[in-house]
Amino acid sequence: MILEKISNPQKYISHHLNHLQIDLRTFKIVEPGTFSSYWTVNIDSIIFSLILGSLFLSIFYIVGKNITKGVPGKLQVIIELIFEFVNSNVKSMYQGKNFLIAPLSLTVFIWVFLMNLMDLVPIDFIPLISEKIFKLPAMRIVPSADVNITLSMSLSVFILILFYTIKIKGYIGFLKELTLQPFNHPVFSIFNFVLEFVSLLSKPISLGLRLFGNMYAGEMIFILIAGLLPWWSQCFLNVPWAIFHILIISLQAFIFMVLTIVYLSMASQSHKD
Numbered sequence: 001m002i003l004e005k006i007s008n009p010q011k012y013i014s015h016h017l018n019h020l021q022i023d024l025r026t027f028k029i030v031e032p033g034t035f036s037s038y039w040t041v042n043i044d045s046i047i048f049s050l051i052l053g054s055l056f057l058s059i060f061y062i063v064g065k066n067i068t069k070g071v072p073g074k075l076q077v078i079i080e081l082i083f084e085f086v087n088s089n090v091k092s093m094y095q096g097k098n099f100l101i102a103p104l105s106l107t108v109f110i111w112v113f114l115m116n117l118m119d120l121v122p123i124d125f126i127p128l129i130s131e132k133i134f135k136l137p138a139m140r141i142v143p144s145a146d147v148n149i150t151l152s153m154s155l156s157v158f159i160l161i162l163f164y165t166i167k168i169k170g171y172i173g174f175l176k177e178l179t180l181q182p183f184n185h186p187v188f189s190i191f192n193f194v195l196e197f198v199s200l201l202s203k204p205i206s207l208g209l210r211l212f213g214n215m216y217a218g219e220m221i222f223i224l225i226a227g228l229l230p231w232w233s234q235c236f237l238n239v240p241w242a243i244f245h246i247l248i249i250s251l252q253a254f255i256f257m258v259l260t261i262v263y264l265s266m267a268s269q270s271h272k273d
Contacts, residue, residue, distance in 0.1 A: 009227040009228050012226075012227045013223055013224065013227045014033075015032070015127075015138065016123065016127065016140070016223045016226075016227070017140075017220075017223070018032035018033070018137070018138035018140070019042040019043075019044055019045065019138060019140050019146065020042070020043050020044040020130075020136055020137070020138050020139050020140070021036060021040045021041065021042055021043065021138075022040070022041055022043045023037070023039055023040050024039045024040070024041060025039045029136070029137065031137060032137050032138045041148075042140075042146055042148055042149075044138075044139050044140050044141065045140065045143045045146040045148065045149050046143075046149075048115070048118065048141055048142075048143050049111075049115065049143040049149055052111065052114040052115055052118070052143070053111055053114075055114065056107075056110045056111055056114055059075075059079075060079060060110075063075055063076055063079050082106070082109075082110070083106070086102065086105050086106045086109055086257070087102055089105070089257070089258065089261065090102045090105055090261055093258065093261045093262055093265055094261050094264065094265045094268070095265055095268070095269065096265070096268050096269075098164075098264075098268065100160075101261065101264060104160075104260065104264075105257050105260060105261055108153070108157075108253075108256055108257045108260050109253050109254065109256070109257040110253075112144060112153075112211065112252065112253040112256050112257070113249065113250065113253035115142065115143040115144040115149070115215075116142070116144050116215055116248075116249035116250075116252055116253060117249055118141045118142045118143070119142045119145070119215060119218050119219055119222065119245060119249065120242055120245065120246070120249070121141060123222050123223055123226045124226065126139060126141050127139045127140075127141075140219075142215060142219050144211055144212065144215040144252075145212065145215040145216045145218075145219045146212070147208065147209070147212045147216075150207075150208040150209070150211045150212040150215075151204070151205075151208035151209075151212075152208075153207075153208065153211075153256075154203075154204040154205070154207035154208035155204055155208075157203075157204060157207060157260050157263060157264075158203060158204035160264060160267075161203065161263050161264060161266075161267045162267075164264060164267040164268050165177075165267040168267070168268050168269075177196065178192065178193050178196045178197060178200075179192050179193050179196075180192060181196060182195070203259075203263055207256065207259055207260075207263075210252075210255070210256075211252055211255075211256055214248060214252050215252065218245050218248055218249075221241060222238070222241070225237050225238055225241070226238075
């Protein structure tokens, strides 16, 4: 499939947009282009997400266990700078005390950054290995370009928003926020509820779709360059786009972290009558 890009670029591009899927009812690989049911999962996105998450935890755990007070190593310096960066953002945006917010923000930032970073791997490298060696029909390596992954992460944040809203404000306070804002009068309760409910649901949806849209677009540009241009001219577009894409990768991870902090900060603010 990958070697057909010269004779059939449309087929090449379509091939790179297919996920490695497994039907949970039969535990068999679903052929690309066939109908996907609700029992079908994108196993490639799940695998790479777990690998990158495990890599992040392992590196930070090893550095944390071997931390030194003297002259630190380069890796320790980088991790300390990341810690300070995340911690300063949490302190400036989160009003209150919560021991979960800083570790959650660090996890979100690094995990999303690593998933985004996979977009810089040459587009044909891992798919070619999986096709020639493991005989797999498809393989996508950027988990954040899969809407299922991004919405799953945003859904986790949404659950925390609901948890802390109810925990701090109580069921009555939560109900008041939904029915007494923005118009503080019982007559407008239903109208307020519709507005606030839509606003509440828009938080996880926008959080997940924003990351997905940017990373999917970035991956698509790499695929189009590889599929439509001859090999000798690809570097003239690939290199500048890859350099610019480093900014997008970092920015999207930062935005996801910041919005997570802001949403949880809003949920943790006490209700005022």
